[in-house]
Amino acid sequence: MALRMIVANYWGASPGYTEVSGKSIHWPGLSGNPPPNRPRCGFTGDDPVCDVIEVMPTYQIALMCLIGVIFFGFIIFFIVYRRLTWERDLRNMSWRVTFADVTFLSARADSFKLSMLDVGTMATMETDDDECKHSFTRVGLYQLLEYKGLA
Structure with missing residues (x-):
C-alpha cells in the first residue's frame, strides 16, 4: 500500500503553493523544479516566441535556382551536342560501301x-x-x- 502524506498546501486565492515544513516534493525531470505555470508557446500556441520561422534569404534562394538552371542547361546541352554529332557522323556516309x-x-x-x-x-x-x-x-x-x- 502506498504511503500518502501532505507535502504542500495550495490555496487558489494566492499564487503558488506553500510547502509543509520537513517535507519535499520530488519533481520529475533533470532540474528537480516544478513545471512552469504557462507552456512555452502559450495554451493556444499563439505566443510570438513560437512564430519565429527561419527562412533563407532571397539571395540564397535565387542562387540555388540559378545553380539548378545552369546544371540542367549543361545536361540539355550535352544531350543536344551528342545527338548532333551522332547525326553528323551518320550523314558522313563513310560507312557505306558502294x-x-x-x-x-x-x-x-x-x-x-x-x-x-x-x-x-x-x-x-x-x-x-x-x-x-x-x-x-x-x-x-x-x-x-x-x-x-x-x-
Missing part, C-alpha cells in the same frame, strides 16, 4: 565454299514433300584499307 568497291569471287569448282554462301535452308510451302531447298548467294570482298604509297 557496289563498285565490292569484288565478287568466281564460282570455281575448287573454291565452291568460298564463292557461294548458304543463307539458310527453308522448307518450301508449295510442295507437300519433305524436300528442303538451299538458297545460295555470291560472296564478295571489300578492301577496307587502301594503301597509299609514299609520295
Whole structure:
C-alpha cells in the first residue's frame, strides 16, 4: 500500500503553493523544479516566441535556382551536342560501301565454299514433300584499307 502524506498546501486565492515544513516534493525531470505555470508557446500556441520561422534569404534562394538552371542547361546541352554529332557522323556516309568497291569471287569448282554462301535452308510451302531447298548467294570482298604509297 502506498504511503500518502501532505507535502504542500495550495490555496487558489494566492499564487503558488506553500510547502509543509520537513517535507519535499520530488519533481520529475533533470532540474528537480516544478513545471512552469504557462507552456512555452502559450495554451493556444499563439505566443510570438513560437512564430519565429527561419527562412533563407532571397539571395540564397535565387542562387540555388540559378545553380539548378545552369546544371540542367549543361545536361540539355550535352544531350543536344551528342545527338548532333551522332547525326553528323551518320550523314558522313563513310560507312557505306558502294557496289563498285565490292569484288565478287568466281564460282570455281575448287573454291565452291568460298564463292557461294548458304543463307539458310527453308522448307518450301508449295510442295507437300519433305524436300528442303538451299538458297545460295555470291560472296564478295571489300578492301577496307587502301594503301597509299609514299609520295
